[in-house]
Amino acid sequence: MEKESIRVKKVLILAGALCAYWIGSGFATGQEVLQFLATSGAAKGLIGAIIYTILLGFFAYTLYGTGQKMQFENPYDIFVYYCGKYVGKAYVWFSVVLMYGIYVTMLAGAGATLHQYYGIASSMGTYIVALLALATAVLGVEKLIDIIGVIGPVKIVFLAIMGIAALATFAKQPNLLSANSALIATAGFKTASGNWLWSAILWAFLGLMFGITFFVISGSSCKNVKEAKLSSLIGVGGIFVAVVFVVIMEIVYLDVIRGQQVPTLAIAKHVSPILGMVFAPILTLCIYSAVSSIILVVTRNFAVDKTKKFNIVATGLTLVGMFAGTLLPFDQLVNILYPISGYIGIVLVAFMIYKEFINKNAFPYSKNNKESVENK
Template identity: 25%
Template sequence: MIADGLKWMFLIIGTTIGAGYASGREIWQFFGHESGLAIVIFSVLFIICCYVVLKISYQEQTEDYSMVLSKLMGPRLAKGYDVIIIFYLFTTTGIMIAGGGAALEYFSIPFSVGIAFMCTLLLIVAIRGVQGLTGLNSVLMPVLIISLAITLITFFWSHTGIEKIDWRSQSNWTAAFTFTSLNLLPLVAVLSATGKRIKHVGEIWIASIGSGITLGSLSLLYNESLLAAAEDIMLYEIPLFALLKTFPNTITAFMAILLWTAIFTTAASGLFGLSNRLRHVFSVRPWVMAVALLCLMIPLTEFGFSRLVSFLYPIYGVLNLYLLVVVVIHPFFLKNRT
């Protein structure tokens, strides 16, 4: 049970820690100054959301997110959010592919070659299904989390200008809700496909609490480190590199590789959730749907990574506030109904 719970935990973290999060751009976009309380609230909300989505998926034995959405908000509203999720997964996966190609340029690999390489790996993961996705995250996520944490801790303790959090001044606490609602979209899309593979409710508790505490702690450490380098962040498209400017080139190269893996896991999760949803609509094999989607996404690689985060992410965060409310109150609604 513990091993399976950790497997789902890494799937959740792999879905959440994408290019926006790992690069620091997403953290800086939503949090920043006076955001300690916001990150704590986010951790609690994230645990609740993971538990509710996994529990519904487990009880209903779902294979895609349409049934979970219907269970949460009814069939009529579910159709509207279905369109939002499809558009979200399509656009973000396409931009992640572009980000993967751009990240490999650090190693003098041509952009087009990087795109082709990433699409090939994504197709392999898509063919293997959820087993391939959970296996991928079980290997990559521990390395990514540990390496990112070590980098942040090293910067945090070596920087003399870092101050302790003033919990009496936390004006940005409302950012917790838009940040959670943004990350709720891919969670619903990916976790809804796990229903038939969860064997025990204990797995859900381990995955939910473990991922919430891990992401909350990492987010707080990341945010405080970025605050210490606030003057340099404007000079970098990827804020993480502002923290790494004093590190050796080998460390920077290693973190660039890890950043690429974060981009890849986000793209893999998005492609999996999207193809799993649409293959039932068009009645085609998963690999056929994956190939078709990848071909349609390639033109999106012309858009920039920072533009995606700064423009689309806040919009998606606001659009999904209603979904966040529905998910959080769902257990209380069931209790009152019984």
């Protein structure tokens, strides 16, 4: 058998695209990490980050490989593949609703970011990012991956710079991290759950629901399974680095982020006015790249990309999302939507484990007949 070759450039672009997709408004603004990890303090938050990464790595590794192997015509068929026709269809529609809800949440994050730094109306910021994302999505999935694959590493570099600044501050004040770890739980921030371990696990399951169709789409663009799985692991590794830096910086700069809708932007401005000036557009790029990906993923349930129907549906969804994103405060949207989605992901993982490790012939699937066994 011929040895599977790996295209290094493709692997790096896909890993970068995963980081860009993941570090959207919830992550890049600091609200996700704050509510799921940082409010538990440094020790528990960092252990939670490791648990989160291990679980997320398993999900991405498995789904990138399945996406490459199955080459689904519609990425939402992954739910039918793992859960069967009826439960799978229920998951398809829940996923569409969830992803669209996250899309609206990210647009709210865009508005909050642009308002906090530039002083423009939150609604105007929401509209700008929504229209830019629509323009990118209509270019198709391959062009989208190429664009956001470059943005992903840039995000991690800027988060790392702020994380290193936080470590430098900690080095000068060794008691700061432990002192703020004790204070952050009572600082009035919203939390995902009352238990630090469960918050970390719940965040990983949310990641599964948020990322499953993107994992499948990315995996299907690879030449072989080895290339797909390597891309997923490198991408998740980059996400882990970003998570660790954000946990540390939010605890070290506790006094800076109090009352802020966008904690990371407040930290950037505190570290250096120049860093804040540069980070604001980078943060907007973070949100734009994730929003572009999500609107494409959601619309793919209704139409194939780069078709007239796709463009019409994407435009309609964008117009609705633009206005819905101005209705609730950003941190409130994150606190309502994200934990619920994590619970739904737990059931899906049970189906995945059953098919991957217990009965590979469960819920037989083929492209021509989703209820029949695939001929291999």
